[in-house]
Amino acid sequence: MKITAAVVNHVNAPYQLETLELTALRQDEVRVRLVASGICHSDEAIRVGDEEYFFPAVLGHEGAGIVEEVGSAVNGVKAGDHVLMSYAYCGHCHPCRQGHPSHCQDWGMMNAGGFRADGSAIHLKPDGSKVSNMFFQSSFATYAHTAFNNLIVVDKSADLRLVAPLGCGLLTGSSTVFNGLKPQPGSTIAIFGTGAVGLAAMMAAKISGCRQIVAVDIHDSRLALARELGATDVINSAREDVAGTIASLTQGHGVNYAIDTTGVSAVMKSALDALAIGGTLVPVALTRHDLTFNPLRHLIASSKRIVGVLMGDAIPQVSVPQLIDWHQRGLFPFEKLVKFYDFADINQAREDSAKGVTIKPVLIIDKSYSV
Known part of the structure; x- marks a missing residue:
């Protein structure tokens, strides 16, 4: 399917909104329609080359949206669920089973490898060339293919635009x-x-x-x-x-x-x-x-x-709901850090963040969304 994504084509290039092909959903993947995404310092560090990466790339790893389709091998989430996305982990290696998924033995490959384990791409340019992925979500896009372990299901009363940045920086x-x-x-x-x-x-x-x-x-x-x-x-x-x-x-x-x-x-x-x-x-x-x-x-x-x-050292599915609860009780007022930007203004949002004008920029990708 065709999607719109903010692509970084080479080191230090600006984000450019492009039409990409989202390759076919696999049986162990979930399709999410993005509502919003936070911009994190790690996105900027990769964009400017502080960390080696594969370009062109679709960055973004603080996504929030609505599940549209679930692969046949996925259980525990269904179409219509409201979700946040965090980092990817396998769930079955020794560190994961000990309750430390950020120590996952495949963490680097799954989150910073740029492609699926078999080397295939989730995003393709119109000419068929590969575009790399980030954190197995690449949330600077209208749709994402991700994995069950990336997802945190949240109550539909939660404003996806506000809670999006809970997936990484916060x-x-x-x-x-x-x-x-x-x-x-x-x-x-x-x-x-x-x-x-x-x-x-x-x-x-x-x-x-x-x-x-x-x-x-x-x-x-x-x-x-x-x-x-x-x-x-x-x-x-x-x-x-x-x-x-x-x-x-x-x-x-x-x-x-x-x-x-x-x-x-x-x-x-x-x-x-x-x-x-x-x-x-x-x-x-x-x-x-x-x-x-x-x-x-x-x-x-x-x-x-x-x-x-x-x-x-967090289990996102445990820690993020706790942060939402603390926020609701006035103990974690992170809304004071957030400023919203239209998706098309991603370069302005990035610049404002780099200059310290905005603490936590959040891109509104689906302007039709309401709580």
Whole structure:
């Protein structure tokens, strides 16, 4: 079938709306009509070449829509269901069965391989050439073919336009706190970068009972929002000495936990230096930059840890409904981060996000949708 998709034809190219062929639905796949999709930093990192990828490509991995057709081998979802899409995982390898699908042994192939396991493409250009896929959803399109494990069925009372970005960025930020760090009530945390991932982590830290939540950024407007959402202290790192200020705020101890969402080498090092003895740093950004440190001086002597946490170590089908519940109870007010854009304005949305004008852009793909 013919669909409209935002195609990136080569590294650093703008998105271009094109007509593509969506290849035949397979028995283990599900066709979803997209209503909306968030734009995530990972989309931009791939577009500009921070991560190697196969071009041309249809990006997007925070999709929300309505199931139109279900392959014969798929159970547990039906036509008409309202769904969010998150990352793909096999569901049967050892890590998946232990409850850690983000550790899936086939995670890289399924989410960043660009094509089906047999090498076939889900999207084709009119001349028959392959277009690569992202996260087995490619949500910057009017339709997607995806897998059952990508899907989170949500109540039809949920606004698909609003909840779309829960599939990656907000899930990653919040679940890095809930699952990766598991902070003790009364502990202290610093979050470097107050974009969507950072603010989601900050709201999760508040829910978790952290006593002191320090937000670090270079944008005063974002720091003001961080205060509104629960930060106890804010630091503008363009004007203040971060390490000195955090030491002052914590009576010289440093923070128990730090999360870096920027991927900037100097900022990641600053986050490591801000830790208390025995503290833990989680860097979560998709970045081409390195973090350089001396193991004895910066880790061993102070018993600090650096931990890798992919996708918040979350089971999307468990964590996303919990985030929706917290949102409904006013504990996770992520709507304050969201700005809506027409699908045709995807390049403007991307630019606004890159400049910090918009924290979480969401593309409205189906303008006829209503709750």
